[in-house]
Amino acid sequence: MRLWRWVLALAALLAHRRSSGSGGGPHDGRIVPEATPSPRAEVVVAILLLIAAAFAAGFVAAYGLLGAQRLPNELLGVCLGLSLLFVAAAFVVVAKRLVVTEELEEEYPVEHPEEQEAVARIVRESGSGFTRRRMLVGAGGLAAGALGLAAITPAVSLGPIWDTGPLDESPWRRGRRLVDENDKPMLASDIEPDTFYTAFPEGADKEFIGSSVVVVRLSPSSLRLPPGRRGWAPYGIVAYSKICTHAGCAIALYRKPLFPQVEPRPELVCPCHYSTFDPATGAAVTYGPAGRPLPQLPLMVDAAGYLRAAGNFSERVGPGWWNVRRPPTFVRTPS
C-alpha cells in the first residue's frame, strides 16, 4: 500500500514536470524559472526511450533465443550499447529542451574562525581533568602500538618471512638428467646447432623457478666461457637458467644471426625487456637491463649419450635480490 503511494508520487513527479508549462513569468514566486514548453521535444524523448527499450528487449531476446555458440558477442554489445546511448540521447534532449539551464551565483565557502576556535577550545577544556598528559599519551601510544602489532601478527603466517632459504634453492646437482617438457631424457646427439631447447631436471617440479634451463649447441671453438668453467660444455652444448636475471620472465627467444654483419653472434633474448645474453661467453649481458649473466648449468654426457648436470648452477637463479650473487643450495623437492 505504501509502496503504491511511492509509485504514484514518482509518476506524479514526472507528470508534474511535463505539465509545468502553464503559468506566469519568472517573478511569480517560483524558485525555478519557467521552461518554455516543447511538446515536440517531449515526443522526441519518448521515441528515444522507446528505441532504447527496443534495443534492451533485443538483448534479452538474443540471449534467450540463440545458443551460447551461436550468439554473437557483437549483437549483444550493440543491443546493450545502443540502448544505453539512446537513453543518453533522451537525457540530452531533456537537458537542452525541457528544463531550464539557470545561471545562478553563490558565495564560495569561507573560513570559520570562530568555529575553529570553538573546536579547539572544546577539546582543550575537556581535558582539564588530565594533569599528567605525557604519561597518559605514552601509555596510550604503547597500548595502541602493541594492539596494532598484535592485530597484524597473524599475517606473518602468509609466507616464510624470516627464512629466505627457499629463494636460494635449485633442484640441480651432479648426475641429474635433463628431460624435455614431456619428461623424455635428452640425448646430447639430439641437440641441433641452430635452435634452442628447454630442459628440466628429471623428476622435479617444472614450474619451480630453479628448474628450467635453455640448452643450445655452439661450435666449441666459439666458446669463451669464464675461467673455471672448463668442461662445462661438452661438444659445445651449454645450458643456462631459463629465468631472466632481470625481472624473472622466461628467456624465450634465441637469435641466430640472420644478418651476420649486424648480429655476429647467436644470442638469448628475454622478450619482456630485451635483456640479451651471449651463450658463448657464459651468458654475459650484451644488451638490455639485466644486471648479471644467466646462471650456467655445467653439463656432462653419460655413457649412454644422455645429457646430465655436472653440478648445480654457477649462481642463484631468477631476478636479483639482496646479496643474490652466491651459489645456490640443492634441494631434491623445492619448497
Add this chain to the structure above:
Amino acid sequence: MTDPLQDPVRFIDQRTAAAPLLRKGLRYLFPDHWSFLLGEVALYCFIVLIGTGVYLALFFDPSTAHTVYHGPYTELRGRDMSAAYKSVLDISFSYKAGLLIRQTHHWAADVFVAAMVIHLMRVFFTGAFRRPRELTWMIGLILLFTSLLEGYLGYSMVDDLLSGMGLAIGYGVGLSLPVVGGPAMLWLFGAPFPGKGIFWSRMYIAHVFLIPILLATLITVHVALVALRHHTQFRESRRHTNRRLIGVPMFPGQAPRSLALMFGVFGILFLLGGLIQINPIWQWGPFEPYYATNGAQPDWYLGWLIGALRLMPNFDVTIGHFTLIPNPFWGGVAFPLVVLGVLLAFPWVERKLTRDRSAHNLADRPRDAPNRTAFGVAFLSWVFIIFSFGAADRILVLWGIGYNTQLYVFRVCMWVVPAILFLVVRRLCRELQHADRIEGIREQAEEEAEREREALAMGSGP
C-alpha cells in the same frame, strides 16, 4: 487532497530532518565547462567496473589447481591449465554474454585510468590543485596509483601467458627492493615465483574486495571534498570572481546532463566490449614460468613502467660480490615513486616557489602560469617518452627501427626533449600573455573610440 510531491518530501524530512540539505543539494552549483566532466567519466567507468566485476566474480575460480580443458575452444582442448584460466575461458566461450561482460570490464578499466589521467592533466594545467584543494589533489593521485595496482591484479589473476609474464615482472620488481625485497616477496607469494596456489586467493580478495573498498572510499572522500569546496571556475566574465561561483544548479539544469554523460559512457563501454576485441586470453594460452612470448604488451597504463624497466642501463648496485640494489628497482619502484612524489609535492613546492599562499577559486588558463605549464609539459613528455619505449616492439614492426638504435635515441630524448619543451612552452605562454595584453589594450581603445563616436553623434544630432 494530498500533494504527491510534498507528501514524500514531508515523510523524509520528518524522519531525517534533511529538507534543508536536500534543498541545498538540489541547488548545488556546477560551473558550466566541459573539462569539469572528465572526473565524472572516471566515476561512471568505476560504476561499470563494479557492475561487470560482480558478474565476473560469480564465474571466476581463483585457483591454480590443474585441470584439463574440454570446452568449445578447439585450439586449447586437451591442454593442461589452471582452474583460474579455464574459468575465464568458460566466461569467454561457454556462458552467454560472458565475453561481453569480460571485455566491457577490461575496456572500462582502460578508460577509467585514461579518464583519470586526463582529469589530472586538466587539474594540473589550470592550477585547480592549489589551496584550498590540495587534499582533493592528493587523494586523487592516490586513487590513480591504487587503480593501477587494481588493474594489474585484475589481469594477473587470469593466469594466461600475458598475466604470468606480468606477474613474473611484478615479482622481480618486488624482489629488487633493497633488504626487504626477498622476504617480502616470499611472504606475499608463499614461495619463490610462481608461488603457492594460495597466492591466487590473496590476489582475488585484493582485487574484488580490499582495493575496490579502498577505491570507493577514496572516491567518496574525493567527491565530498569537491562538493564541500565547490569546483573552481574560469574567469569567463567579470562576474566570475574568486569569491562568487557562477554555475548551473544540480536540479534541474545539471542532472539530465550528467545522466546523459553517464548513460553515454555506459553505452560506449558496452559498444567497445561488444565490437572491439580486448585481451583475447585464449590466444596467449596458459602460463608456465618457462614460457614467454615476444610482442607482449600490458594494458596501456603500465606501459610507462615497462618502458622504464627497459631503458635502464644494465647494472646492479653491488659492493664486490654483494648485491645491494638489483636493476628492476630503478624502473619499477624508483621511477613511479618519483612521479608520484613530484605530483604529490607539487602544490606545496609551487606555493613555496611562487610565495603565493592565497586561496584560489579561479582556475588559471595554462598561459597564466608559464612556469607551471612549462614544467607540466616537460614532466609529461618525460613520462611519455619512457612510456613510448614500452612500445619498442611496435616501433620496430611499424618503422623497422632496431632495438639498439631505439634504446640510444630514447635514452638521449628522455632528457633533451623535456628540457627543450620546457623552454619552448614557457616562451609560448609568455607570448600568449603578451598577445592577451595587446588584445586588451586594443579592446579598450575600441571601446573608448565607440564612446567618443557616440558622444560626437549625440553632440552633432538635432
